[in-house]
Amino acid sequence: MKILTLDDLDLQGQRVLTRVDFNVPLAGGTITDDLRIRAALPTVRKIMEKGGTPILISHLGRPKGQVKDGLRLDPIAARLGELLGTEVKKFDECVGPQVEAGLEKLERGAVALLENVRFNPGEEKNDAGFAAQLARLGSAYVNDAFGAAHRAHASNVGLVQHMKGRAAAGFLMIKEVEYFTRILSSPERPFVAVLGGAKVSDKIPVLKSLLELVDVVLVGGAMAYTMLLAEGKHVGSSRVERDSLDVAKEILSLARSKNVKFLLPVDHEIAETFDERAEAKTVAGDIPEGWMGLDIGPKTVETYAKEIARAATVIWNGPMGVFEWSNFAGGTWSIGEAIASSKALTVVGGGDSAAAAAKFGLTDRVSHVSTGGGASLEMLEGKRLPGVLALEEAAS
Numbered sequence: 001m002k003i004l005t006l007d008d009l010d011l012q013g014q015r016v017l018t019r020v021d022f023n024v025p026l027a028g029g030t031i032t033d034d035l036r037i038r039a040a041l042p043t044v045r046k047i048m049e050k051g052g053t054p055i056l057i058s059h060l061g062r063p064k065g066q067v068k069d070g071l072r073l074d075p076i077a078a079r080l081g082e083l084l085g086t087e088v089k090k091f092d093e094c095v096g097p098q099v100e101a102g103l104e105k106l107e108r109g110a111v112a113l114l115e116n117v118r119f120n121p122g123e124e125k126n127d128a129g130f131a132a133q134l135a136r137l138g139s140a141y142v143n144d145a146f147g148a149a150h151r152a153h154a155s156n157v158g159l160v161q162h163m164k165g166r167a168a169a170g171f172l173m174i175k176e177v178e179y180f181t182r183i184l185s186s187p188e189r190p191f192v193a194v195l196g197g198a199k200v201s202d203k204i205p206v207l208k209s210l211l212e213l214v215d216v217v218l219v220g221g222a223m224a225y226t227m228l229l230a231e232g233k234h235v236g237s238s239r240v241e242r243d244s245l246d247v248a249k250e251i252l253s254l255a256r257s258k259n260v261k262f263l264l265p266v267d268h269e270i271a272e273t274f275d276e277r278a279e280a281k282t283v284a285g286d287i288p289e290g291w292m293g294l295d296i297g298p299k300t301v302e303t304y305a306k307e308i309a310r311a312a313t314v315i316w317n318g319p320m321g322v323f324e325w326s327n328f329a330g331g332t333w334s335i336g337e338a339i340a341s342s343k344a345l346t347v348v349g350g351g352d353s354a355a356a357a358a359k360f361g362l363t364d365r366v367s368h369v370s371t372g373g374g375a376s377l378e379m380l381e382g383k384r385l386p387g388v389l390a391l392e393e394a395a396s
Helices: 035-049 074-084 097-104 128-135 154-162 171-185 200-210 223-230 242-257 298-310 330-341 352-359 373-380 386-395
Strands: 015-019 053-057 088-090 111-113 140-143 167-169 191-195 216-219 261-263 267-271 281-284 292-296 313-317 345-348
Touching (some): 035 053, 035 074, 035 171, 128 154, 140 154, 140 386, 154 386, 167 171, 167 386, 171 373, 191 298, 200 223, 200 313, 292 330, 313 373
Parallel strands (some): 015 053, 015 140, 140 167, 191 313
16 A cells, blocks of 8 residues: 655645654663664655644653653753754643643744643553644644554554545654565565574564574574574573574574574673673583573684675674674674675664664664664564554555
8 A cells, every 4th residue: 555755745834743763772861873763864854844833742651541751752852953953842741731821923944843642641652632733733744754654553543544635654663564575575585584682472473473484593682592402503601592492493493494694603702690791701512501502603703793694684683692792792792793794685683783783883884774673673574564554544
């Protein structure tokens, strides 16, 4: 089905309700990574160029329908204003008479940011009444929040039902959907999936879906130790999910039946304690009792890098180790560097993968870094995203 774009809407003189994803990390009220704010700038600027007034809607954190002062959007409004070079009018509520009156007084060309939409319990419930309140604030709608597109919430599903023929996708949303659709529907081969992270259980649907599509799977992170244990290897005190051993065996068997090259680490960076200051030691093969694997080792890096170098398409979702700690960041950095140096189409999933890419300065060296961890996972699982479906229905 077709989705309308910004080019399809006449926004001159319109207040444009714009769902963005400004769910950025904060430390003591200070933004530590503004990637998601910067990613929304092209859409916000385009709305302004077309004569519209962007009324920005976002969530931050998980306040669960309650007002949490530490999750107010004031720091985001300040940063957005710096990036746009114009003042952003920040409202202390997201709906209601005061907001409606304040929006009436906005000058043309202004930018407004509503308060954290999740302060209202109607947001996560996709409450029809709350969606109608939001709809009263504008005459057109743009969704640029890929990171929230997997949630059927009021601001990206219920609200859209009030905007038939007046709801479009922003530039970031289109870019995200196009990249994932491309790699999942017509990937150039060899297609390599690099998967890491803590839990096999979190990646079961993704693994099953990707095994239908890819040629090679490279596994790192703590999830590798559950897989290795399922193969009968000794993993010492490494983090494993014993209740996922059967499904790990099922995944390994499925890979063999699909003739997918499924590689697990052959050596490891290990430590006796789970501690940032723990001394790393390299071991090949089995991990001794009392020791835990916290990163992939150099032989594994070499093997994985060769597979990546041969690839025409690479999807990376999940770190290879505890990349936040310098002693155990080498595997993630090396694999990230191999991906960034590849001539392949390279897509990095959101969440920890995007954080690792940013930490190691790889963001601008890959084809695409997703802004949505959960949304990218659901697309890799082959699911349709509610936020995207709502836009399709509004265009029909």
